Amino acid sequence: xxxxxxxxxxxxxxxxxxxxxxxxxxxxxxxxxxxxxxxxxxxxxxxxxxxxxxxxxxxxxxxxxxxxxxxxxxxxxxxxxxxxxxxxxxxxxxxxxxxxxxxxxxxxxxxxxxxxxxxxxxxxxxxxxxxxxxxxxxxxxxxxxxxxxxxxxxxxxxxxxxxxxxxxxxxxxxxxxxxxxxxxxxxxxxxxxxxxxxxxxxxxxxxxxxxxxxxxxxxxxxxxxxxxxxxxxxxxxxxxxxxxxxxxxxxxxxxxxxxxxxxxxxxxxxxxxxxxxxxxxxxxxxxxxxxxxxxxxxxxxxxxxxxxxxxxxxxxxxxxxxxxxxxxxxxxxxxxxxxxxxxxxxxxxxxxxxxxxxxxxxxxxxxxxxxxxxxxxxxxxxxxxxxxxxxxxxxxxxxxxxxxxxxxxxxxxxxxxxxxxxxxxxxxxxxxxxxxxxxxxxxxxxxxxxxxxxxxxxxxxxxxxxxxxxxxxxxxxxxxxxxxxxxxxxxxxxxxxxxxxxxxxxxxxxxxxxxxxxxxxxxxxxxxxxxxxxxxxxxxxx
Amino acid sequence: xxxxxxxxxxxxxxxxxxxxxxxxxxxxxxxxxxxxxxxxxxxxxxxxxxxxxxxxxxxxxxxxxxxxxxxxxxxxxxxxxxxxxxxxxxxxxxxxxxxxxxxxxxxxxxxxxxxxxxxxxxxxxxxxxxxxxxxxxxxxxxxxxxxxxxxxxxxxxxxxxxxxxxxxxxxxxxxxxxxxxxxxxxxxxxxxxxxxxxxxxxxxxxxxxxxxxxxxxxxxxxxxxxxxxxxxxxxxxxxxxxxxxxxxxxxxxxxxxxxxxxxxxxxxxxxxxxxxxxxxxxxxxxxxxxxxxxxxxxxxxxxxxxxxxxxxxxxxxxxxxxxxxxxxxxxxxxxxxxxxxxxxxxxxxxxxxxxxxxxxxxxxxxxxxxxxxxxxxxxxxxxxxxxxxxxxxxxxxxxxxxxxxxxxxxxxxxxxxxxxxxxxxxxxxxxxxxxxxxxxxxxxxx
Numbered sequence: 008x009x010x011x012x013x014x015x016x017x018x019x020x021x022x023x024x025x026x027x028x029x030x031x032x033x034x035x036x037x038x039x040x041x042x043x044x045x046x047x048x049x050x051x052x053x054x055x056x057x058x059x060x061x062x063x064x065x066x067x068x069x070x071x072x073x074x075x076x077x078x079x080x081x082x083x084x085x086x087x088x089x090x091x092x093x094x095x096x097x098x099x100x101x102x103x104x105x106x107x108x109x110x111x112x113x114x115x116x117x118x119x120x121x122x123x124x125x126x127x128x129x130x131x132x133x134x135x136x137x138x139x140x141x142x143x144x145x146x147x148x149x150x151x152x153x154x155x156x157x158x159x160x161x162x163x164x165x166x167x168x169x170x171x172x173x174x175x176x177x178x179x180x181x182x183x184x185x186x187x188x189x190x191x192x193x194x195x196x197x198x199x200x201x202x203x204x205x206x207x208x209x210x211x212x213x214x215x216x217x218x219x220x221x222x223x224x225x226x227x228x229x230x231x232x233x234x235x236x237x238x239x240x241x242x243x244x245x246x247x248x249x250x251x252x253x254x255x256x257x258x259x260x261x262x263x264x265x266x267x268x269x270x271x272x273x274x275x276x277x278x279x280x281x282x283x284x285x286x287x288x289x290x291x292x293x294x295x296x297x298x299x300x301x302x303x304x305x306x307x308x309x310x311x312x313x314x315x316x317x318x319x320x321x322x323x324x325x326x327x328x329x330x331x332x333x334x335x336x337x338x339x340x341x342x343x344x345x346x347x348x349x350x351x352x353x354x355x356x357x358x359x360x361x362x363x364x365x366x367x368x369x370x371x372x373x374x375x376x377x378x379x380x381x382x383x384x385x386x387x388x389x390x391x392x393x394x395x396x397x398x399x400x401x402x403x404x405x406x407x408x409x410x411x412x413x414x415x416x417x418x419x420x421x422x423x424x425x426x427x428x429x430x431x432x433x434x435x436x437x438x439x440x441x442x443x444x445x446x447x448x449x450x451x452x453x454x455x456x457x458x459x460x461x462x463x464x465x466x467x468x469x470x471x472x473x474x475x476x477x478x479x480x481x482x483x484x485x486x487x488x489x490x491x492x493x494x495x496x497x498x499x500x501x502x503x504x505x506x507x508x509x510x511x512x513x514x515x516x517x518x519x520x521x522x523x524x525x526x527x528x529x530x531x532x533x534x535x536x537x538x539x540x541x542x543x544x545x546x547x548x549x
Numbered sequence: 550x551x552x553x554x555x556x557x558x559x560x561x562x563x564x565x566x567x568x569x570x571x572x573x574x575x576x577x578x579x580x581x582x583x584x585x586x587x588x589x590x591x592x593x594x595x596x597x598x599x600x601x602x603x604x605x606x607x608x609x610x611x612x613x614x615x616x617x618x619x620x621x622x623x624x625x626x627x628x629x630x631x632x633x634x635x636x637x638x639x640x641x642x643x644x645x646x647x648x649x650x651x652x653x654x655x656x657x658x659x660x661x662x663x664x665x666x667x668x669x670x671x672x673x674x675x676x677x678x679x680x681x682x683x684x685x686x687x688x689x690x691x692x693x694x695x696x697x698x699x700x701x702x703x704x705x706x707x708x709x710x711x712x713x714x715x716x717x718x719x720x721x722x723x724x725x726x727x728x729x730x731x732x733x734x735x736x737x738x739x740x741x742x743x744x745x746x747x748x749x750x751x752x753x754x755x756x757x758x759x760x761x762x763x764x765x766x767x768x769x770x771x772x773x774x775x776x777x778x779x780x781x782x783x784x785x786x787x788x789x790x791x792x793x794x795x796x797x798x799x800x801x802x803x804x805x806x807x808x809x810x811x812x813x814x815x816x817x818x819x820x821x822x823x824x825x826x827x828x829x830x831x832x833x834x835x836x837x838x839x840x841x842x843x844x845x846x847x848x849x850x851x852x853x854x855x856x857x858x859x860x861x862x863x864x865x866x867x868x869x870x871x872x873x874x875x876x877x878x879x880x881x882x883x884x885x886x887x888x889x890x891x892x893x894x895x896x897x898x899x900x901x902x903x904x905x906x907x908x909x910x911x912x913x914x915x916x917x918x919x920x921x922x923x924x925x926x927x928x929x930x931x932x933x934x935x936x937x938x939x940x941x942x943x944x945x946x947x948x949x950x951x952x953x954x955x956x957x958x959x960x961x962x963x964x965x966x967x968x969x970x971x972x973x974x975x976x977x978x979x980x981x982x983x984x985x986x987x988x989x990x991x992x993x994x995x
Contacts, residue, residue, distance in 0.1 A: 086862070110862050203802075
């Protein structure tokens with residue numbers, strides 16, 4: 008039950024409202040932050056004595072993979088990783104397993120245990136949306152939503168080819184409604200279609216023709232960004248650029264940034280798209296963060312999340328099937344690929360990031376270079392592209408790397424000389440402040456996502472509140488929040504999980520020309536192996 | 550004029566064979582299904598059977614004595630509370646939502662839970678866990694496949710509309726190639742209807758699927774093979790295998806269709822075959838695109854695997870006795886659990902009785918068991934009488950919820966008929982609520 012609260016005297020970090028660690032009181036009623044009540048005794052709140060503690064809005068993960076068929080394939084693929092540690096059933100809480108992709112209940116509990124109260128799955132095929140939403144219903148403690156894959160959708164590519172912007176806009180709006188999505192997502196636009204047609208690799212620059220559609224990735228990107236802008240979506244187009252992971256891909260990334268000029272756009276897991284080098288020669292692999300970040304700093308229409316990697320074993324999962332195939336062949340691992348008609352692909356394979364690998368060490372350094380070179384923390388969000396770069400549970404380690412330059416130097420010294428001597432990290436002494444950490448984990452992602460009620464603690468905000476005990480080791484501090492409230496309800500109390508509210512599923516319902524409906528449903532009836540009436544969430548009247 | 554009480558449902562999904570066709574049109578009048586379009590013969594029968602009338606003598610019973618729903622559920626909850634090693638089994642004729650309730654019950658009471666797929670899952674795990682899987686949705690078969698290999702299966706018999714819906718152009722004749730239609734190869738019994746419509750038939754000996762996959766993989770990798778050894782091992786000449794390998798190697802998009810029995814999901818003797826076929830497709834993918842499509846049996850078995858996986862991390866055969874999920878394909882099967890006296894109560898819910906349970910029917914009498922079933926007692930094959938019987942709403946016609954097609958595409962099931970019986974998910978939740986009252990640690994809400 009949502010209660011009345013008086014969170015008393017904590018060091019409040021609320022950068023959206025200009026509060027930077029000052030002692031403040033917070034008042035909560037009906038799951039929202041409210042003005043101080045006129046009559047405190049009549050208000051009769053529970054009191055959370057936060058004196059000496061740090062108070063922040065609940066964390067927001069702008070880009071992770073926590074639901075749907077691809078995540079489930081990842082869960083199933085590696086049973087050997089799920090034995091230890093397991094999550095035991097306790098009291099009324101469900102059991103689960105962790106591995107690289109925790110089970111749904113465990114995902115909710117673990118996010119809450121980290122002080123996070125909102126997360127977005129970044130890659131759901133509309134055809135599978137019903138599956139993702141079923142998993143969301145089993146993911147407690149957090150609000151959640153999904154981005155719907157559109158970058159290789161045949162209808163989208165046909166509309167782009169025909170230069171029919173109205174048709175594209177209507178379809179994107181229809182799709183977001185049909186699939187209960189929060190934002191449109193492009194993954195390797197055009198490249199997955201080419202891969203499904205048998206083209207080797209995902210080497211697709213922005214001018215490559217998509218076989219069978221006579222469009223280029225550039226045209227898809229520009230038209231989808233424009234349509235997202237016209238639909239006035241809270242989150243702009245969410246872009247996984249072409250050529251993920253390939254040496255020399257920074258030119259594709261820069262060209263993508265440039266074509267977005269004048270429009271909002273979010274480039275995700277930018278770390279994977281900032282590489283020097285060519286022709287698969289490891290010695291030429293390196294960082295090209297500097298030219299990219301220079302452009303980024305000068306263009307306020309752009310936002311990014313980092314996709315930081317951490318050393319260790321994880322599972323790569325992506326709609327970018329070409330990348331999945333490449334990785335599994337590289338490492339000789341199990342591989343799952345699933346082609347989804349008219350829409351996308353899917354690639355899943357285990358991966359281990361090793362400190363001694365020059366490429367992996369570069370990836371680690373490149374992510375940190377982005378964090379430390381980006382001038383405006385309001386336009387960069389913390390992510391690992393969970394579980395691709397590492398688990399969301401490793402966010403506290405990244406926070407320590409950003410806040411503690413001595414620790415960062417120690418870690419840097421473990422890397423191969425070729426990397427540690429050439430990365431810009433060597434000369435970067437910047438340390439994030441608590442206020443800046445609050446921005447990149449809460450306030451900025453909320454603003455990027457257009458979530459007016461989240462990421463801040465002003466009157467009217469959702470009462471998603473995390474209370475930390477300050478500690479010199481920032482990893483420890485952020486690993487173990489003292490208390491977490493979700494919409495005013497206790498979830499973590501004295502470090503223990505005590506509640507599991509269901510949380511909401513967030514979606515958008517943009518306005519569009521309903522005259523387009525019949526054409527869209529006719530196209531699905533003709534092209535798709537299921538009927539339009541059963542597509543997406545397909546809520547049937549009872 | 551259509552009488553006002555008649556209702557026509559369009560584009561209804563069918564849960565009665567693994568095709569999950571969703572283009573059925575169903576006419577309902579007076580609480581009965583009176584007409585159906587686009588259904589295969591087997592689906593037609595299942596829909597028209599609809600909701601079998603209540604039978605007060607057997608719908609809800611305790612040791613054969615008719616009781617009310619509340620009494621039956623209460624007694625079932627008592628048995629669950631007393632049991633030290635309960636086993637929940639079935640979950641095929643159920644919506645995804647009801648399957649969620651079943652896994653939740655197993656979790657909260659600390660039992661084992663499994664499905665028919667788990668009954669026959671090799672100890673090595675599923676193909677995804679052994680080798681990986683390259684797969685696709687049915688629509689990709691229709692749109693992209695230029696070579697289709699039916700691998701020891703006969704969808705014309707088991708999944709009558711599969712070929713028409715997803716391989717619509719059928720055969721284009723040997724050597725024709727081109728973009729319209731696929732070249733169809735049948736590996737298996739030449740006497741099947743599927744084989745008679747194929748462009749090439751390779752009559753591999755039964756039980757030699759593993760060797761056959763190995764030969765094709767070897768040829769694709771460029772290995773030399775001895776003619777007589779190949780023929781001895783597979784019953785098919787090397788020359789014919791070479792043709793097949795060449796087709797796969799040079800196609801644009803190959804699809805290998807198998808049935809779950811050959812996909813290692815339901816046959817003890819073929820535990821390596823599935824991984825071999827999947828590995829073959831993965832090998833082909835290093836040159837061009839190739840997917841495996843696995844046809845599944847009736848009901849909602851793929852959904853059960855999905856629900857198991859997102860709630861426990863494992864697709865079947867999960868033991869929750871220790872308080873957390875442990876995976877034991879083969880080891881935690883119902884048959885072995887009963888035989889080793891590791892189950893002292895069995896709950897069979899949403900079971901598809903056509904599907905291999907005969908092997909354990911004989912053992913069911915040795916422990917108390919609860920039957921939660923959507924069909925009338927008289928319509929089920931003979932077996933020992935259950936300790937408690939609870940009748941549920943008929944799957945597929947009176948159970949709104951989610952159905953997963955064999956390729957993982959989720960579909961909605963509408964409520965075509967009002968049932969006098971509760972949904973299986975509701976029964977399980979009611980049982981859990983009563984167990985939770987008796988043992989608060991089993992808890993509902995935290």
